[in-house]
Amino acid sequence: MSVGIGLPVARPEALxxxxxxxxxxxxxxxxxxxxxxxxxxxxxxxxxxxAGATRRIRLQTEVxxxxxxxxxxxxxxxxxxxxxxxxxxxxxLGVGGRADEFDLVGVDLRTRxxxxxxxxxxxxxxxxxxxxxxxxxxxxxxxxxxxGFAGPALDRVARFGDGFLCAAPLPLAGRQVEHVETAWTxxxxxxxxxxVGQVTVALGPESTVDExxxxxxxxxAFDADLAADTAERLLTTPAAIRAAVAEFTALGADEVMFYCxxxxxxxxxxxxxxxx
Numbered sequence: 001m002s003v004g005i006g007l008p009v010a011r012p013e014a015l016x017x018x019x020x021x022x023x024x025x026x027x028x029x030x031x032x033x034x035x036x037x038x039x040x041x042x043x044x045x046x047x048x049x050x051a052g053a054t055r056r057i058r059l060q061t062e063v064x065x066x067x068x069x070x071x072x073x074x075x076x077x078x079x080x081x082x083x084x085x086x087x088x089x090x091x092x093l094g095v096g097g098r099a100d101e102f103d104l105v106g107v108d109l110r111t112r113x114x115x116x117x118x119x120x121x122x123x124x125x126x127x128x129x130x131x132x133x134x135x136x137x138x139x140x141x142x143x144x145x146x147x148g149f150a151g152p153a154l155d156r157v158a159r160f161g162d163g164f165l166c167a168a169p170l171p172l173a174g175r176q177v178e179h180v181e182t183a184w185t186x187x188x189x190x191x192x193x194x195x196v197g198q199v200t201v202a203l204g205p206e207s208t209v210d211e212x213x214x215x216x217x218x219x220x221a222f223d224a225d226l227a228a229d230t231a232e233r234l235l236t237t238p239a240a241i242r243a244a245v246a247e248f249t250a251l252g253a254d255e256v257m258f259y260c261x262x263x264x265x266x267x268x269x270x271x272x273x274x275x276x
C-alpha cells in the first residue's frame with residue numbers, strides 16, 4: 001500500500017519543510033487542497049515550488065475546484081507542472097459546491113457539473129496535441145483523479161478520469177468504490193480505476209490534535225454539521241490510522257492519503273513510524 005500526505009494549509013511557509021521531510025521518508029505523494037475564499041495557499045503555485053524542492057515524491061491537487069477556473073489556462077498550468085516535475089504531477093479535480101466562491105468568479109453554481117465536463121474535454125484535447133503547449137511529460141496529459149460524492153461525480157471517473165479520490169467516511173466508501181468500478185466496466189474501460197483513499201489525521205501531543213480540530217472547524221464553518229462530522233472522524237492514534245489503511249486496502253485502494261490539519265511538522269516523522 002502506498003501512503004501519501006495531505007499538506008496542512010494553516011502555515012504555508014512551513015510546507016517546504018513538510019515536503020522535504022516527506023520526500024526523505026516512505027511517502028509516495030504530497031496532496032494539497034483548494035479553496036478560493038480562505039487563506040490557504042494556491043495549490044498549483046505551491047506544488048510547483050515543492051516540485052523544485054523534492055526529488056521523487058509525487059505532487060497532487062486534492063482536489064482542485066475546476067469550475068472556478070478557465071480550462072485552457074488550467075490545461076497549460078497542469079502540463080507545465082507535469083513537465084517541470086518530470087511527470088510527478090497528478091491533477092485531482094472536483095466540482096466544488098460553495099455558492100459564495102462561484103458568485104465571486106461569476107460562475108453559475110447550478111451548471112458546474114456541465115461546465116466541468118466541458119472543461120475536461122477541452123483539457124484532454126489540449127494535452128493530446130492542441131495548439132497550447134508545453135506538452136506534458138505524460139502522453140495525453142497528467143494523471144487525472146476525480147473526487148466527489150454524488151452519482152454524477154462518480155460516473156465522471158469512468159468518462160474522463162484515470163482514477164477516483166475517495167474522501168467519504170469509510171462506512172460509505174465501499175458503496176462509492178463499487179459505483180465507480182461498475183461505471184468503469186460499463187464504459188468499456190480496460191483494467192480498473194486507480195483508487196486513492198483519504199483519511200484525516202493528527203498524530204502527536206494534545207496541542208497538535210486540538211490545533212487540527214480547530215483548523216477543521218474553521219475550514220468547514222460554512223456547514224456546521226460537516227465541520228462537526230469531519231472533526232469527529234479525525235484519527236489521532238497509530239492504531240486507528242493503521243485500521244483505516246487496512247479497511248481501504250480491503251476495498252482495493254492503491255494509495256491512502258493522510259490528510260493533516262495541524263501544521264506541526266513533526267507529524268511527518270510520526271506518520272512515517274506508523275507506515276513503518
